[in-house]
Amino acid sequence: MSKPVTESIQLQDNQFLHPWEDIKKVGQNKRTVIANADGVYIEDSDGNKLLDGPAGMWCVNIGHRRQEMADAIADQIMQLTYVSPWSLTNTPAVKLADKLAQLSPGDLNHVFYTTGGSTAVDSALRFVMFRNNVLEQPQKKHIISRTNAYHGSTYLSASASGKSKDKNYLDFMDDTFHHIADPNLMDKPVAMSEQEYCRLRVGDLENKILEIGPDKVAAFIAEPILASGGVIMAPQGYHAGCLQVCRTYDVVYISDEVVTAFGRLGHFFASQAVFDIVPDIITCAKGITSGYVPLGAFLVSDRLLQSIDAKDSSIVFSNGFTYSGHPVACTAALKNIEIMERENIMQHVRKVAPYFQAQLATLNDLPVVTDVRGIGLMACVQCDINKDGDNTPAMDYAMDYAIGDRIDRHCQQLGLLVRPIINMCVMSPPLIINEAQIDELVEKLKKGIALAVIDAESDGL
Template sequence: MTFARASTAAILDQDAHLIQSFADLNALKAQGARTVISRAEGAYVYDNDGQKMIDGIAGLWCVNIGHGRREMIEAIANQLQTLDYYSTFYNFTHPTAAALSQKLAELAPGDLNAVYFGNSGSVANDSAIRILHHYNIRKGRPNKLKVLSRHGAYHGSTHLSMAMTTPGYSEGWTAASELVHHLRAPHHWREGGEMTEAEFLDALALDLSQSIDRIGAENICAFIAEPIQGAGGVIAAPQGYHRRMQEICRAHDIKYIADEVVTAFGRLGHFFASEAVFDTTPDIINTAKGLTSGYQPMSATIVSDEIHDVISGPDGMFLHGMTYSGHPAAAAAALTNIAIMEREAIPERVRTTGAYFERKLRGLSDIELVGEVRGSHFMIGIEFVKDRTTKESHPAEVEVGLKVARACQKRGLIARPLGNVLILSPTLIMDEAMIDEIEGILREAITEVAAGL
């Protein structure tokens, strides 16, 4: 079955019934507020009227190998022809989920050898906490349930994962906030004041230690952290932060969860960034997005042997599961995605091209509107300021990030606005020429907006 392409006007009429994620639903009613993406290939997407644009956000941090890969599409179709659906519930499994669980155990660091599949990063993070609650109950510690997260974090949109997300995302909503305590944001440029980076790291470590003392280690099951905070503004913590935090957690028998929903599968140059980049071996790693490069919805919660031994012991009934956990087509997509990345050495290439991307975008700091360019490799945030000396931001109603994003889009680049920050997280297949083009578009767009302000 094929679908004829409707006119943009007709699609937008239909779209009036669609509740879009993380959008100002009232503002979307305005003429021209929505963009219809109808086709994609490689590093590019096309709107319904034919405009070609560089996908500077890889869909949503996820299309790592690029759009329209025939090998991926054929693998998914072939799997559907063989086994369209069966669950990994009860005593059932299937070859593709089994093979993928083994492959992820091989790729993950340390003794993270047991894999639970879900269908989103939110579910992966939510599942990690449910598993640890169950783990502690089985160990006779029913009060060890609370979670340490951080201001600036983003861990998802379920009731629990939203509670672990920075509080600003819960404004006007509810979340399971009674379970979560938020530590200081690890953003030296904004939060460090006159401290050196090393002094700021000491302050962050003290904040963690004092929080544990106040809440009680006997009440805390986990500390959860993104290696680089993503939707909180692309915030990279001071060097040595993750190892320092993990050491404190280990000393208090608190599990360390790495939310690698964004950073895994090549974005920072490795299949997993925790050990290779940040010198940590978490107790749990959560991933999604780049796991299938967005071709199918899938996530994985990868847990240590020690945790798995406890939850799989005598009377080890695992009362947690999703209908689509380990879906055959999603598992086939993930296996094919990993095979492509290995064959084409995409993570290894990112160590060069991603470093070039980072270097080129950091060069935008010579524009007065740019306060800070931060992040690493193909995960960059550009923060705009009213005054570079005081770091004063423009008022929210000025919508600087949105203005720059719109100026980029009309020049053929999709970037993500987040208040006064612009986020770039492109596909991982770009070469230096395309990176130069992105830098040029950004420079023109930022200069245009700055002149208008």
């Protein structure tokens, strides 16, 4: 596209209210226009090629521009575009449910389809509350989550989220949603061992359940890795410890795998394979179709369903969506899984992930970098322009935003798209990335950080 065409699109874009839109900037935004994509790269409307560091939004797992995905989606549209999920069914939805049951751990053998991650979490929470009503435990409705957690943008899923900066000017359910400390190892006291810290954070969950009352706590919801909270890594044994606490007090454990499922950690589901837990419910979305079309789901255990089925009367879970089990979306998911299995993408992730993490760890040598953390093909490089902490927290926060914005701008000029979360550069590239492309990503990120520091120093930060 020509520059005038790009500018025209950027101007019109201000009619599109984007997620997390700063309303005061509407009419002034000039966002990068993405026009093309192929493999691990995207291209803007001016022809600039960018390595897609965040894989869209943690989701383009098999990479962009897969012809067989396009063909499968187009063929399904020409065969059956849509069918109501209320009293009818369709073959792709049935086959996908069966496939997900095969891939999932333990007895999570039933699938409820939604439109994305937020609605998957929302529906899972509604199901838990519904179940307790059926079991004549109407008081058992309290949900425990964690600070810095992100679970979605519907009313229930946003209430479960714990990122304080996302709470401004919006309403949430505050009376039945509770947040305990996230298990960030950066917060571990120096004199405390990792095992002791793990026990401390697991203890937070038990203490909160006892504070509220076990007869009132319905569920604990946790991302295996707190993703948009900054790729926060829990100490080993944390999730297993939390699951045991939930079992002790009859609390449902929901593993929010919207980000970690479908290969991000080298497995279709990470709960059991990586963290040695079989939760009661798993939520998923994003990588289920590699972002080609929207789809979400929650998988529920036989144990939970059977506890409801024991009741004599008819029991209707009055929750669903026009696009639940959409045949085109389910076809995309089936083809996505087929590609992952045929190309051994899980094995590829497990092979290149150590290299990815090791190369990013070299950035620790940069004075501004305070932490590099991650697992599989998700990582965070945290930067702090004022490592000595001489300024007040408010000034530090402004500096954090400033350094993040500068890194983002320089990396994009160098040909790398990053996802800045304040002062954290989050990396979650397509799962097909190879070692040469990892080198490219790390080198451009390193240069971008160095240039951002020069800018910050010249600006007096």
